Amino acid sequence: MDRRGEVLKLSEEVVKKILEYGTELDEYYRKFREFRVMEDSLSFQSALINVEHGFFMVVQSFNILKEQLNFLKVAAQKGEVF
DSSP, rough: OOOOOHHHHHHHHHHHHHHHHHHHHHHHHHHHHHHHHOOOOHHHHHHHHHHHHHHHHHHHHHHHHHHHHHHHHHHHHHHHOO
């Protein structure tokens, strides 16, 4: 049973959501960064840096997912996985 068309459609929907979430996450990241820059307490700055790092890791995960979805698209079109 060939479900490539359905898979590609779902993949495209996921990529669109990733871009939406990424934009929204970037806004939150910028707010936390602004708080860190204005913070006087070094220990609280450290905690805020850890939050910023968490945002970075989420973005990296989104990038990996987008890359894998692109590989899926190539595999569906060529009929092979590399």
